[in-house]
Amino acid sequence: MQNGGGRILFVEDDADLRELMMMGLQGEGFTVSGYGSGAEAVAAIRRERFDVALLDIDLPDTRGDYLMRRLRSIAPGLFVILVSGSAPVDIGISAVEDEADSFLTKPYKLAEIMWLLQRSLRTGSRKSEALH
Numbered sequence: 001m002q003n004g005g006g007r008i009l010f011v012e013d014d015a016d017l018r019e020l021m022m023m024g025l026q027g028e029g030f031t032v033s034g035y036g037s038g039a040e041a042v043a044a045i046r047r048e049r050f051d052v053a054l055l056d057i058d059l060p061d062t063r064g065d066y067l068m069r070r071l072r073s074i075a076p077g078l079f080v081i082l083v084s085g086s087a088p089v090d091i092g093i094s095a096v097e098d099e100a101d102s103f104l105t106k107p108y109k110l111a112e113i114m115w116l117l118q119r120s121l122r123t124g125s126r127k128s129e130a131l132h
Helices: 015-027 038-047 064-074 089-098 110-123
Strands: 007-011 031-035 052-056 079-084 102-105
Touching (some): 007 015, 007 038, 052 110, 064 079, 102 110
Parallel strands (some): 007 052
8 A cells, every 4th residue: 555655764774674664665655765874864854855754863973862953953844753772761752852753662663654654744743742
């Protein structure tokens, strides 16, 4: 079933997970650009428009919550989903309270990401949600 249509900026330093999720999201009709670092993501958002950013909190060159703020300084309406497998939950909660639209813990399922992406694209809103 083709549900997508939005442009996704996916930042994950685990190359295998990044490729797997990109394939899944592309299979659902999304246009996905994947990167392994915050610096690459900043360069990408300066070149292209994205509807949603899916950001790992633990990146080699920055934390995802810091990257979120940097990306939003360039693209203020960007919907942001933060993801973490190892960061303390309080970082995710704090990020959602401050500015993130959603927070997921790993492992997560494609269906969870799809729900958040569809919600963000359908409503165009940036209302905070947390899953897990």
